[in-house]
Amino acid sequence: MSKPYQKPAADEPAWWFIVSAGELLLSPTDNRPPHGQLDQLPLPDLNDYKVVFIGELRERNCYLVMADFGDAEFAALGDFHSLREVLVQQDDDMFAMAARAKQIADYLQTHRFCGRCGARMQAVDWELAMHCHSCQHRCYPRISPCIIVAIRKGRKVLLARGKRHPEGLFSVLAGFVEAGETLEQTLAREVMEEAGIEIKNHRYVASQSWPFPHSLMIGYTAEWRSGELRLDPFELEQGDWFDIDQLPRIPLPGTIAYKLIMQLKAEIDQEK
Ligand SMILES: [Zn+2]
Structure with missing residues (x-):
């Protein structure tokens, strides 16, 4: 570099x-x-x-x-x-x-000022980092990992509309990785918190940098294992199992959410 x-x-x-x-x-x-x-x-x-x-x-x-x-x-x-x-x-x-x-x-x-001592920070000239010469604290660009998962139940896929999503737009579930968690723990926790269900057979598909403001989306598909759908009213306004051939409006091509939904569709179509 x-x-x-x-x-x-x-x-x-x-x-x-x-x-x-x-x-x-x-x-x-x-x-x-x-x-x-x-x-x-x-x-x-x-x-x-x-x-x-x-x-x-x-x-x-x-x-x-x-x-x-x-x-x-x-x-x-x-x-x-x-x-x-x-x-x-x-x-x-x-x-x-x-x-x-x-x-x-x-x-x-x-990162113009040090989060530890408050002094002005300076750019390091040989790597992308900010350094505090008062207390030697060094910071790198922050990246916040998030899991995003498309879950199927038979021919149906779980889609929900978050409170910040435009009217009529449904997507797959997503959530931030918390300190100390593995990705598998985040998957299980987020799906239980947001939808009240358990999943099985999760499979990694792809990842995407998501600069709103600094996330890394880590994308999976998974299958429903147990539980009745019970949406978290603080995060989600609407949601349901949708037949893969009768989907509502979903995120545009180019997004990882679209890619994950299409991955499930390809799997389901193969089973016909
Ligand atoms: Zn400092």
């Missing part, structure tokens, strides 16, 4: 992930972050901004540029958008890098 604060060269073709208030600047022509050489783009003087090297995408370096809310200097390049638009419109690798950019911007903004 290269140093996080290496300066981009003026003639280096790169991706520019410009983040302001949790939103990402997207070019109006292709809904992607701006791409090209520093000396050929209408960018402001980057010496005025914090610029962080965040990795490579499609054989090009990627830089995070931290803009301030309301900064009009970047207006010639595009507008700021929620990452949810990148999620549904772009490939997985582009979304993953956008997620990384947003999370690092959030991390740098929220």
Whole structure:
């Protein structure tokens, strides 16, 4: 890994992930972050901004540029958008890098002062970390693991609508891993708390960075084992077992929730 604060060269073709208030600047022509050489783009003087090297995408370096809310200097390049638009419109690798950019911007903004002694923290120059020279406390970008699980019972899949979900949108169950838990314990606890049931045959499917604000979704499928459905009224407004061929509105392709539901559908279709 290269140093996080290496300066981009003026003639280096790169991706520019410009983040302001949790939103990402997207070019109006292709809904992607701006791409090209520093000396050929209408960018402001980057010496005025914090610029962080965040990795490579499609054989090009990627830089995070931290803009301030309301900064009009970047207006010639595009507008700021929620990452949810990148999620549904772009490939997985582009979304993953956008997620990384947003999370690092959030991390740098929220770790300017030491959580232990209150002194100002400084960026470490050889790794992505913030360090307190008063008490030697060091912080890394925070990632919060969550389990997400699609549960089937015969031909039916359990879908529920959380209080923050839009009207009519149903998804699979999810919850944060608590301190000291294994993923298996989180799965069992969350499903019991939110739906009042026990599961069996859980299988890992895939994971997805979920930068709202800094989660890592760890996706499983599982089967119902016992218990009557009893939804947690504090978390969920509605929910039921839905026939796999008569699903309500579910999360869009690109989300891990969609992928897990489709995984169950493929399994059920194979059994026909
Ligand atoms: Zn300190």
